[in-house]
Amino acid sequence: MPSRRPRRRRPHPPQSRTWGHHVRAALEDPLRQFQLSLAVLILLVAVGTVGYHLIERMGWINALYMTVITVATVGFGEIEPLTATGRMFTMGLIVLGVGVGAWAASNLVEVALGQTLWTSVQRRKMKDSLSHxxxxxxxxxxxxxxxxxxxxxxxxxxxxxxxxxxxxxxxxxxxxxxxxxxxxxxxxxxxxxxxxxxxxxxxxxxxxxxxxxxxxxxxxxxxxxxxxxxxxxxxxxxxxxxxxxxxxxxTPDDIGGHRLALALLRPAVHDLFNEIFSFGVDISVDVGQITIPENSPFAGQTVAGCDLRRMRNVTILAVRGPTGEFALNPDAQRVLRPGETMIVIGPAEAIYELEAMYGEE
Incomplete structure (x- = not known):
């Protein structure tokens, strides 16, 4: 367990950068874009209804009806004679309605017909899973x-x-x-x-x-x-x-340089490392660690007494003390103490089982 360190403070990012990050993230989601365009369309209908009610003194139902047929550009004609101000308002509503309606329609098609819906659903599921x-x-x-x-x-x-x-x-x-x-x-x-x-x-x-x-x-x-x-x-x-x-x-460059030199000077050792530290899905050999707490069955046992070689085909490569020192290839009669960590090598499944059973929580 890493040691507790003093808490360090750093300047927080500017608020504008944080808000900008959230806005960009929302606009990158096509489903959010469709929701935004639909909200703007509803807002436009609400503004049009209130506008006709205040400018032309229409009743609320007539004002809503006039707004809908204007935004939809269906061409049913005026339900009541409009004043000059009302006609200017209607022209502005038509221009905005066509633009917002086309925006909402294109977003709907993109969400419904492409991979967008699947991507948006998967993204939402992924975000929900993060909380758990x-x-x-x-x-x-x-x-x-x-x-x-x-x-x-x-x-x-x-x-x-x-x-x-x-x-x-x-x-x-x-x-x-x-x-x-x-x-x-x-x-x-x-x-x-x-x-x-x-x-x-x-x-x-x-x-x-x-x-x-x-x-x-x-x-x-x-x-x-x-x-x-x-x-x-x-x-x-x-x-x-x-x-x-x-x-x-x-430092990846340092490790890469050491491995290249090892492959040149000791190719057999390099091949062994490749076998142990493989990145494939089929792992046959692995190295693991088991930290020994007070209640561990290994506490007070000797290296030979653990009997890992016979029972699990696992070998103890080294023992690390609480202060970080290593005892390489420990003697069979060396006693294992609480707080020490065994470094073991063997079949991957055996290593994972041992870590699951006796590993540190």
Missing amino acids: LRDHYVVCGYGQLGTRIVRDLAARGETFVVVDHDPSVEESLLHSLTPHLIGDATQDDVLKRVRVDRARGLVSALDSDANNVLTVLTAREMNPRLLIVARANAETSQSKLRRAGADRVV
């Missing part, structure tokens, strides 16, 4: 790195949600039924909607180190106990991300 998230992982950024993180989490059966600011990725996320939210992960309201306060962990894999720092600051403020892993695009950003509240910082 708990004990999940939040993946900020759905670029090349983010897609691999998502694939690995999905292959291991973890609950997660993706946050990305690019609307172009939404269609693929909807079709794959991947929980997601299109928005800026650096904004407080976006992280609130994906329930960071109830999440287990967050990975910030955005392309900009500055945005990663802001995301980490915001997430740490919302959930001081959250496990946060951040991507550093430059080595100089690692210390900034740790100061912002990241528990782990990963």
Whole structure:
């Protein structure tokens, strides 16, 4: 469990930017566009009815009837003689009615006949499901790195949600039924909607180190106990991300360089790593961790006494102490103590079962 960190404050985004973000998000939804055009049409009918009542002294029913036939341009003619002011009002109502009516009709056709209805329904379902998230992982950024993180989490059966600011990725996320939210992960309201306060962990894999720092600051403020892993695009950003509240910082270029050198110098070791740290859906071997609480059946046992090799075909690679030190390839008679963590390797299903049975909540 990550240690509690002091809460950090950062300037909130300007209110105009927040309102603009909400307006743009609403207008990008065709179903919302149709609802908006229908509301404008109803408002136009209401204004026309009140206008005829005040200008021509018509009764409410006659005023409503006159407004409807004018907006619809059916050409039934005037039900009562109009004054010059009334005729000017009618001409304006016709122009507005034609425009708003065409807007509403085109939106209706788009919603009813295209993929828009399905997309809108799926988007609404997705947004509703976000409120029920708990004990999940939040993946900020759905670029090349983010897609691999998502694939690995999905292959291991973890609950997660993706946050990305690019609307172009939404269609693929909807079709794959991947929980997601299109928005800026650096904004407080976006992280609130994906329930960071109830999440287990967050990975910030955005392309900009500055945005990663802001995301980490915001997430740490919302959930001081959250496990946060951040991507550093430059080595100089690692210390900034740790100061912002990241528990782990990963530099993809460094890891890629090490793996390339390993493939060149020790190809067999590289192939073993590929087998263990695979990103496919068919995982045969995996590495897991089991933290030992006070009431664990492993507490007070020796490495040999755990008998994981015989019962589960799982091997204990190392034991990490409470302060972070590692005992590699521990002796068979080494006693396991509460607060320590076993690093184990073996068949993927056996690892997942052990983590489910004895893993830390």
